[in-house]
Amino acid sequence: MGVSGRERLERRVVEAAEAALAERKFVTPIDVLVGLGWLQPAHIDRWRQGRVDYLERTVQANLSKISTAMKAFRRWATGRGLQPSETAYLARTRDRRQLRFSTSGDPRVERGYRTHWVSSELSEAKRERLAERQSRPPDLVVVSPVREWTCTECGGTGDFLLMEDAGPICMSCADMAHLVFLPAGDAALTRRAKRRSRLSAVVVRFSRARKRYERQGILVEEEALERAEAECLADADARARRREREEERRARQDLDFQARMAREIGRLYPSCPPERSEAIARHAGARGSGRVGRSAAGRALDPEAIELAVVASVRHRDTRYDDLLMSGADRAEAREQVRPDVDRVLESWRRARG
Numbered sequence: 001m002g003v004s005g006r007e008r009l010e011r012r013v014v015e016a017a018e019a020a021l022a023e024r025k026f027v028t029p030i031d032v033l034v035g036l037g038w039l040q041p042a043h044i045d046r047w048r049q050g051r052v053d054y055l056e057r058t059v060q061a062n063l064s065k066i067s068t069a070m071k072a073f074r075r076w077a078t079g080r081g082l083q084p085s086e087t088a089y090l091a092r093t094r095d096r097r098q099l100r101f102s103t104s105g106d107p108r109v110e111r112g113y114r115t116h117w118v119s120s121e122l123s124e125a126k127r128e129r130l131a132e133r134q135s136r137p138p139d140l141v142v143v144s145p146v147r148e149w150t151c152t153e154c155g156g157t158g159d160f161l162l163m164e165d166a167g168p169i170c171m172s173c174a175d176m177a178h179l180v181f182l183p184a185g186d187a188a189l190t191r192r193a194k195r196r197s198r199l200s201a202v203v204v205r206f207s208r209a210r211k212r213y214e215r216q217g218i219l220v221e222e223e224a225l226e227r228a229e230a231e232c233l234a235d236a237d238a239r240a241r242r243r244e245r246e247e248e249r250r251a252r253q254d255l256d257f258q259a260r261m262a263r264e265i266g267r268l269y270p271s272c273p274p275e276r277s278e279a280i281a282r283h284a285g286a287r288g289s290g291r292v293g294r295s296a297a298g299r300a301l302d303p304e305a306i307e308l309a310v311v312a313s314v315r316h317r318d319t320r321y322d323d324l325l326m327s328g329a330d331r332a333e334a335r336e337q338v339r340p341d342v343d344r345v346l347e348s349w350r351r352a353r354g
């Protein structure tokens with residue numbers, strides 16, 4: 001590689017690394033290889049599933065270019081003041097063996113690949129949590145095959161296969177036939193079922209459109225799934241009971257409000273019959289009605305808002321207003337026509353009870 005070619009490559013390495021760092025506050029050699037366009041996510045999946053013996057086999061660049069890129073990456077990371085964090089890469093196979101990156105298998109090269117570089121902006125505690133999470137043994141992976149397949153141990157087949165070094169094996173041969181499939185979609189149920197299950201596996205299927213494996217659900221012990229379902233149901237019941245209690249409380253609040261409003265109407269219109277003031281308050285305060293009693297001013301028992309509610313009631317009940325509307329009269333005109341009647345009723349209600 002010429003000098004300018006190397007400079008160009010180093011620039012691309014820095015760009016890829018900066019992008020990953022900005023997104024997640026840490027960056028890995030794999031991020032760089034993906035960012036350079038040398039490594040496809042589907043290949044990483046296969047390698048993680050233990051179906052490729054070492055990662056460099058699937059990297060689309062020669063060893064000298066890979067080595068140049070990795071050196072540039074470490075130089076950039078050190079210069080950037082990032083913290084190295086060695087991370088375990090375990091296969092998603094039953095033996096959870098250490099994954100191999102390089103053609104040579106050289107321990108120094110392997111360690112270089114395993115080292116993540118973490119932003120020093122992250123606190124010590126966050127860096128530790130991140131390292132712990134990254135090193136955690138991965139979930140077992142079971143494939144929901146797209147094509148027909150044959151178990152390398154018994155010659156049978158099935159809906160799911162586990163990839164072993166010698167080839168795919170069926171759930172019976174994998175001693176996983178007792179597990180049941182829980183499709184993805186209910187996060188709480190999935191989380192609980194997985195926690196309750198001593199043995200579980202993530203089910204993936206290759207998407208031709210997206211060119212990578214996609215999660216379909218999990219395999220768990222039947223008893224674990226049943227217990228998780230019961231827990232989720234209990235939660236749903238608890239939520240329903242809480243909703244009922246809230247509704248009761250709201251209804252009680254409404255009754256309080258209506259009683260206060262009726263009292264206030266009685267104070268402003270002493271001669272208004274009590275059953276009328278109660279009816280007006282009930283009508284104005286009906287939940288979800290958007291009527292005047294539900295407005296902020298109405299809630300605060302503002303006299304103007306109360307007058308509006310009383311006027312509306314008188315208009316409908318004590319005048320020909322509704323008849324006028326029924327006969328097709330214009331609303332403004334109808335209001336104008338019944339105004340003297342409304343005023344008369346209000347006037348009589350304002351008078352102290354005799």
Ligand SMILES: [Zn+2]
Nearest residue numbers: 151154170173
């Ligand atoms: Zn088998």
